[in-house]
Amino acid sequence: MIKITLPDGSIKEFEQGITAHQIALSISEGLARNVLAAEINGQTWDSNRPITADANVKLLTWNDAGGKATFWHSSAHVLAEALESLYPGTKFGIGPAIETGFYYDVDFGEHQISSDDFKRIEDKYLEIARTKAEFTRTAVTKTDAIDYFTLKGDEYKLDLIKDLPDGSITFYQQGNFTDLCRGPHIPNTSFIKAVKLTNIAGAYWRGDETKKQLTRIYGVTFPKQSELSEYLLMIEEAKKRDHRKLGKELELFTFSEKVGMGLPLWLPKGTALRERLVSFLQKAQQKAGYEQVITPHIGHKNLYITSGHYEKYGADAFQPIKTPQEGEEFFLKPMNCPHHCEIYKFKPRSYKDLPIRLAEFGTVYRYEQSGELHGLTRVRGFTQDDAHIFCRPDQVKNEFKKVIDLVLYVFKALGFDNYTAQISLRDPAKKTKYIGSDENWQLAENAIIEAAQEKGLNTVTELGEAAFYGPKLDFMVKDALGRKWQLGTIQVDYNLPERFELEYTGSDNLKHRPVMIHRAPFGSLERFVAVLIEHCAGNFPLWLMPQQFIVLPISEKYEEYAKSVLDSLNNNDICGLIDLRDEKIGRKIRDAEIKKIPYMLVIGEKEMESGVVSVRKHSAGDVGEMTIEAFTNHLEQEIKISN
RNA sequence: GCCGACGUAGCUCAGCGGUAGAGCACUUCCUUGGUAAGGAAGAGGUCAUGGGUUCAAGUCCCAUCGUUGGCUCCA
Numbered sequence: 001m002i003k004i005t006l007p008d009g010s011i012k013e014f015e016q017g018i019t020a021h022q023i024a025l026s027i028s029e030g031l032a033r034n035v036l037a038a039e040i041n042g043q044t045w046d047s048n049r050p051i052t053a054d055a056n057v058k059l060l061t062w063n064d065a066g067g068k069a070t071f072w073h074s075s076a077h078v079l080a081e082a083l084e085s086l087y088p089g090t091k092f093g094i095g096p097a098i099e100t101g102f103y104y105d106v107d108f109g110e111h112q113i114s115s116d117d118f119k120r121i122e123d124k125y126l127e128i129a130r131t132k133a134e135f136t137r138t139a140v141t142k143t144d145a146i147d148y149f150t151l152k153g154d155e156y157k158l159d160l161i162k163d164l165p166d167g168s169i170t171f172y173q174q175g176n177f178t179d180l181c182r183g184p185h186i187p188n189t190s191f192i193k194a195v196k197l198t199n200i201a202g203a204y205w206r207g208d209e210t211k212k213q214l215t216r217i218y219g220v221t222f223p224k225q226s227e228l229s230e231y232l233l234m235i236e237e238a239k240k241r242d243h244r245k246l247g248k249e250l251e252l253f254t255f256s257e258k259v260g261m262g263l264p265l266w267l268p269k270g271t272a273l274r275e276r277l278v279s280f281l282q283k284a285q286q287k288a289g290y291e292q293v294i295t296p297h298i299g300h301k302n303l304y305i306t307s308g309h310y311e312k313y314g315a316d317a318f319q320p321i322k323t324p325q326e327g328e329e330f331f332l333k334p335m336n337c338p339h340h341c342e343i344y345k346f347k348p349r350s351y352k353d354l355p356i357r358l359a360e361f362g363t364v365y366r367y368e369q370s371g372e373l374h375g376l377t378r379v380r381g382f383t384q385d386d387a388h389i390f391c392r393p394d395q396v397k398n399e400f401k402k403v404i405d406l407v408l409y410v411f412k413a414l415g416f417d418n419y420t421a422q423i424s425l426r427d428p429a430k431k432t433k434y435i436g437s438d439e440n441w442q443l444a445e446n447a448i449i450e451a452a453q454e455k456g457l458n459t460v461t462e463l464g465e466a467a468f469y470g471p472k473l474d475f476m477v478k479d480a481l482g483r484k485w486q487l488g489t490i491q492v493d494y495n496l497p498e499r500f501e502l503e504y505t506g507s508d509n510l511k512h513r514p515v516m517i518h519r520a521p522f523g524s525l526e527r528f529v530a531v532l533i534e535h536c537a538g539n540f541p542l543w544l545m546p547q548q549f550i551v552l553p554i555s556e557k558y559e560e561y562a563k564s565v566l567d568s569l570n571n572n573d574i575c576g577l578i579d580l581r582d583e584k585i586g587r588k589i590r591d592a593e594i595k596k597i598p599y600m601l602v603i604g605e606k607e608m609e610s611g612v613v614s615v616r617k618h619s620a621g622d623v624g625e626m627t628i629e630a631f632t633n634h635l636e637q638e639i640k641i642s643n
Numbered sequence: 644g645c646c647g648a649c650g651u652a653g654c655u656c657a658g659c660g661g662u663a664g665a666g667c668a669c670u671u672c673c674u675u676g677g678u679a680a681g682g683a684a685g686a687g688g689u690c691a692u693g694g695g696u697u698c699a700a701g702u703c704c705c706a707u708c709g710u711u712g713g714c715u716c717c718a
Contacts, residue, residue: 201713202646213646257709309718335718369644369716555675590679604677622678
């Protein structure tokens with residue numbers, strides 16, 4: 001008998017050789033039907049693999065990330081089988097599960113394939129899935145594995161086997177298809193009820209551009225047809241919310257070939273939105289003790305030699321601008337910190353002055369490969385809501401906490417309630433990769449961990465993800481469609497204070513080196529606005545709306561009164577417009593709805609007589625008559641609540 | 644940067660060897676209309692750019708530029 005410990009802490013005894021599936025069966029038949037795989041002492045196993053010793057067992061279903069991963073990995077094998085059956089001679093690279101779905105890299109040889117072939121492949125796929133073929137695991141020797149794939153003529157699998165130690169190699173077979181695979185897999189193919197091939201793309205074998213390019217087919221599968229339908233709806237919704245589409249429709253921003261790729265042009269409405277974001281953060285930062293600074297868009301080459309960026313990124317940056325007479329070289333600034341270091345050095349600093357918090361909405365320029373550019377999320381010129389905090393080592397933790405407060409305040413105001421924080425620490429095994437003393441790293445890492453803990457953040461910790469100059473805390477938000485985005489970041493830096501020889505005089509009258517904290521709650525305004533657009537589908541909170549209301553006179557006769565309504569409402573915080581077109585009211589309403597203007601004020605005979613406005617709320621409809629004062633109060637109230 | 648797809652009116656797209664099209668937007672006129680499209684007329688295009696094939700090229704081929712899905716990279 002062996003002892004099996006379940007996640008709730010309960011311990012059950014079973015015969016040696018029991019499987020996860022059988023354990024599930026002992027709990028309930030329904031559970032057994034849904035078990036896809038199991039975590040045995042932290043490792044994922046097939047649900048039909050015998051357990052031979054005492055173990056901690058967690059049964060994995062579709063509701064567990066591990067269950068989904070297993071499901072999708074198995075789904076990739078079925079895709080391979082379908083492809084092999086439709087296109088004999090196809091060679092296979094790798095076919096892993098990804099965040100949503102899976103892909104398989106394949107070499108079709110001479111054969112060309114396109115998304116037009118998806119239907120045919122999907123049909124074959126489901127045909128195979130319905131055969132209820134079991135996934136069976138076999139341990140093989142390296143020689144046998146090599147023989148098998150040599151015979152099959154699949155050089156990619158051979159390339160993979162080459163790097164595997166003998167004795168750890170396993171094959172999985174379902175139906176007519178056998179693949180080199182570590183596993184685990186779902187019990188049989190019939191768990192897969194719905195499939196959708198989503199995408200096709202080229203990918204180099206092992207991500208190496210000197211190697212052959214394979215065809216990568218992306219797909220996603222589900223245990224229920226209805227889940228596929230939901231997924232497809234979500235994709236549709238995501239398309240509707242695409243910030244590039246909404247940015248054009250709502251006239252927020254554009255790009256121009258003539259200006260250059262990756263260089264966004266902010267249109268008046270987009271600028272109004274962005275200005276509101278900026279002044280919102282400026283106010284919050286002013287309260288939090290930041291001082292605003294302004295620095296130029298270029299910096300002397302020497303600045304970046306000092307900062308170390310020239311050495312590390314100089315060759316991959318926009319190339320320098322040269323002065324015609326003196327031949328001096330200037331770089332477009334790729335970040336603001338070196339400039340801010342020079343501001344710190346403007347005069348001697350005392351420990352009593354610290355922390356000094358220098359903030360700048362600084363526009364920076366980074367060369368991104370042309371294939372990488374994407375709407376506002378990936379551009380070559382963007383504005384960071386940057387700030388650098390220069391503090392004493394003993395102040396790091398408290399400053400971190402203050403920054404976390406600021407970031408959370410920003411998220412809350414903008415409706416991002418679903419976020420996690422990633423603590424990125426250095427890889428303790430590779431200390432030479434990083435600069436700075438052990439003591440300082442220890443101090444900074446502890447400061448971050450404690451600060452995050454004391455703020456009650458939901459965190460994940462990643463070793464080896466720190467920057468070479470210090471640990472960091474990154475914020476990931478989930479948007480309304482459940483997609484993850486990395487937004488704000490807070491980073492500790494020992495490198496720049498060292499390189500710029502920043503100092504302060506301590507209470508001991510000796511020179512000390514300050515610690516620098518880089519932080520940006522939005523990250524880049526461009527990227528943030530893109531995420532915000534997709535998060536709220538263009539229906540921004542009222543206080544951010546470029547235009548908060550529109551006055552809609554029913555006919556020419558009420559124009560004068562309508563104009564007076566507009567004048568009495570417009571002020572610094574509230575901004576609206578008027579629709580004086582020779583159109584019927586239904587038309588004006590429709591157009592205002594499409595433009596996502598939050599409030600429509602319908603004005604006709606009635607309203608003019610009694611000095612009121614009829615208010616219609618975007619997508620909600622008529623909300624009745626109000627006096628102008630009442631409407632103003634209503635707007636101000638709504639702005640206050642969301643801010 | 645690499646591989647694939649795409650580039651036709653301001654926008655969304657049809658046309659795929661034989662005289663450039665539609666809807667919306669725009670302009671003018673009619674209409675003064677009460678909560679998601681009133682009517683009519685008009686204007687608008689070197690079919691991304693440059694070469695080539697052909698009697699004839701948005702349409703086929705090549706190159707360039709741009710957009711896009713991936714790959715790789717991201718201070």
